[in-house]
Amino acid sequence: MEKIYRAAFTHGINVVSANKQPLALPAAERTALLHEARKHFRAYHYETTVGAALPVIETLKNLVRTGDHVITIEGCFSGTLGFLCDRLVHGEPLSAAVRQAKDLGYTEPHPRDDLSGLDVARKAIILARELGLQVELKDVVLEPFVPAENLREDDPEKFLQSLAKLDAAVAARVAASKAQGKLPRYLARITPGAAGPKVTVGPVEVEASHPAAALRGAEAFVAFHTERYREYPMVVRGAGAGGEVTAAGVLADILRLAQNIRGRR
Amino acid sequence: MEKIYRAAFTHGINVVSANKQPLALPAAERTALLHEARKHFRAYHYETTVGAALPVIETLKNLVRTGDHVITIEGCFSGTLGFLCDRLVHGEPLSAAVRQAKDLGYTEPHPRDDLSGLDVARKAIILARELGLQVELKDVVLEPFVPAENLREDDPEKFLQSLAKLDAAVAARVAASKAQGKLPRYLARITPGAAGPKVTVGPVEVEASHPAAALRGAEAFVAFHTERYREYPMVVRGAGAGGEVTAAGVLADILRLAQNIRGRR
Numbered sequence: 001m002e003k004i005y006r007a008a009f010t011h012g013i014n015v016v017s018a019n020k021q022p023l024a025l026p027a028a029e030r031t032a033l034l035h036e037a038r039k040h041f042r043a044y045h046y047e048t049t050v051g052a053a054l055p056v057i058e059t060l061k062n063l064v065r066t067g068d069h070v071i072t073i074e075g076c077f078s079g080t081l082g083f084l085c086d087r088l089v090h091g092e093p094l095s096a097a098v099r100q101a102k103d104l105g106y107t108e109p110h111p112r113d114d115l116s117g118l119d120v121a122r123k124a125i126i127l128a129r130e131l132g133l134q135v136e137l138k139d140v141v142l143e144p145f146v147p148a149e150n151l152r153e154d155d156p157e158k159f160l161q162s163l164a165k166l167d168a169a170v171a172a173r174v175a176a177s178k179a180q181g182k183l184p185r186y187l188a189r190i191t192p193g194a195a196g197p198k199v200t201v202g203p204v205e206v207e208a209s210h211p212a213a214a215l216r217g218a219e220a221f222v223a224f225h226t227e228r229y230r231e232y233p234m235v236v237r238g239a240g241a242g243g244e245v246t247a248a249g250v251l252a253d254i255l256r257l258a259q260n261i262r263g264r265r
Numbered sequence: 266m267e268k269i270y271r272a273a274f275t276h277g278i279n280v281v282s283a284n285k286q287p288l289a290l291p292a293a294e295r296t297a298l299l300h301e302a303r304k305h306f307r308a309y310h311y312e313t314t315v316g317a318a319l320p321v322i323e324t325l326k327n328l329v330r331t332g333d334h335v336i337t338i339e340g341c342f343s344g345t346l347g348f349l350c351d352r353l354v355h356g357e358p359l360s361a362a363v364r365q366a367k368d369l370g371y372t373e374p375h376p377r378d379d380l381s382g383l384d385v386a387r388k389a390i391i392l393a394r395e396l397g398l399q400v401e402l403k404d405v406v407l408e409p410f411v412p413a414e415n416l417r418e419d420d421p422e423k424f425l426q427s428l429a430k431l432d433a434a435v436a437a438r439v440a441a442s443k444a445q446g447k448l449p450r451y452l453a454r455i456t457p458g459a460a461g462p463k464v465t466v467g468p469v470e471v472e473a474s475h476p477a478a479a480l481r482g483a484e485a486f487v488a489f490h491t492e493r494y495r496e497y498p499m500v501v502r503g504a505g506a507g508g509e510v511t512a513a514g515v516l517a518d519i520l521r522l523a524q525n526i527r528g529r530r
Contacts, residue, residue: 053327054499055320062318062517214479219497228510229503232484234319238499245493252327260525 002033005044009036016253018048018246023129024122024137030129043260045253050077050123051220051240053249059236060130060224069227070131073190074211077123079218079241080106080114081145081186086217089183094146094170095163102160106218106241110156115145117186121201124188127222131190133197143202145186146170177205185212211235218242267298270309274301281518283313283511288394289387289402295394308525310518315342315388316485316505318514324501325395325489334492335396338455339476342388344483344506345371345379346410346451351482354448359411359435360428367425371483371506375421380410382451386466389453392487396455398462408467410451411435442470450477476500483507 002022005015015037022033023046037044050056063070076082083106087097098115101107107114121140128135144151146166153159174184182205191198206212211223211233220240223233239245267287270280280302287298288311302309315321328335341347348371352362363380366372372379386405393400409416411431418424439449447470456463471477476488476498485505488498504510 055324059320066513066516234503238494248331251331
């Protein structure tokens with residue numbers, strides 16, 4: 001994919017894309033891609049790679065380029081895993097919740113690709129790199145939504161059936177956290193840190209006061225804790241996946257491009 | 266102020282401003298101003314007029330220009346009034362809370378200018394007009410933070426003292442809403458509506474599940490209820506006032522401009 005983008009830049013074509021892969025490539029390849037765009041004065045807009053049409057990338061770029069100092073970025077970036085957390089809290093067994101998510105078209109063809117957390121890790125890397133952090137996908141401390149040994153089944157239907165053996169343990173864990181007033185969420189956390197950057201992705205239990213606690217259904221959110229937004233983070237929240245909002249976000253990127261070009265004379 | 270902006274456009278100068286007044290002028294004058302910018306291919310960025318550096322205007326523009334249909338916009342746009350609501354909920358008397366806000370530099374020189382709600386009404390008009398609604402400042406159904414008859418005192422110090430006579434009634438009302446699990450907020454609501462646009466600004470009591478209920482301190486928020494964000498609104502939340510974040514937002518507008526100009530060749 002990145003080869004096509006590079007060729008586009010070379011031919012004077014701007015690129016708007018919702019594809020996460022080119023931005024989560026090894027650093028040298030990503031840098032070469034962005035360099036090609038700059039060399040040809042072309043734009044590369046990818047606002048929809050994190051949170052669909054929610055204003056995430058541009059907001060972060062603005063924080064960075066106006067000199068704010070990011071302390072931590074936290075977020076629930078997967079509408080699919082958000083939906084699963086919501087169903088679990090409502091008492092649904094894990095296996096039934098995943099099947100329902102698949103039936104509703106919320107998951108990848110093989111739900112394993114959501115439960116692995118890899119998609120969330122890619123989004124975390126995209127944000128981390130906007131901060132100028134030198135991080136690779138392999139640096140992400142990634143804990144899948146369910147233990148990795150349950151993700152080996154290649155057949156989607158058998159995979160769905162195999163999840164039933166986790167139902168009791170997952171239900172017990174959710175009940176235990178609910179008893180403490182906490183809620184299960186699948187959270188990404190990016191911390192530049194004085195001792196080196198840290199990117200973690202995995203299941204957590206959040207307090208009722210945490211911004212992620214208020215999420216319903218397949219909502220996504222991102223919270224920017226910065227020097228300027230120190231007391232309370234800047235939070236963006238809403239539907240963060242789905243064809244309609246993603247298409248709208250891509251269109252917004254295209255129109256922004258068109259507006260800039262139109263203004264030139 | 267708008268005369269200076271018009272002259273700037275005429276002389277080929279782009280304008281970035283946090284000033285609400287030119288955008289809340291009578292429609293004909295505002296239109297003439299925007300027309301002048303377009304005529305000379307100049308940009309006019311005013312992201313910081315609502316919510317300081319929070320991504321509000323640009324987010325709304327993106328919704329509108331990608332064809333989303335806005336059902337309602339709701340928001341707490343005044344950090345000052347948010348701070349007062351927060352203090353009242355914590356049991357502080359109104360007059361003491363206003364004095365504290367003034368001492369912290371949160372209010373205008375005369376706190377009446379915050380309590381009147383006029384500043385919030387201006388922000389609501391700016392957003393309503395982004396939706397293409399034909400509304401004037403005088404069309405806003407505006408209820409001040411305290412009854413209007415208490416806003417006549419011209420001397421700030423006497424005004425602060427005069428608020429003490431409202432303390433008991435305000436405290437009783439806040440206690441009554443708390444007893445019902447509700448919280449006092451100062452809310453703006455913009456509804457295009459099939460029967461004509463409606464813009465209301467005033468004190469309300471919100472349920473614990475309302476996005477405004479979670480606000481702390483001087484936080485601002487805006488929720489966009491649209492056709493695409495129908496189930497749950499798109500919400501932006503965070504510090505919405507203060508010199509630092511406003512300056513950062515103005516700088517972000519300037520850099521966006523510079524970036525577009527730099528890319529031209």
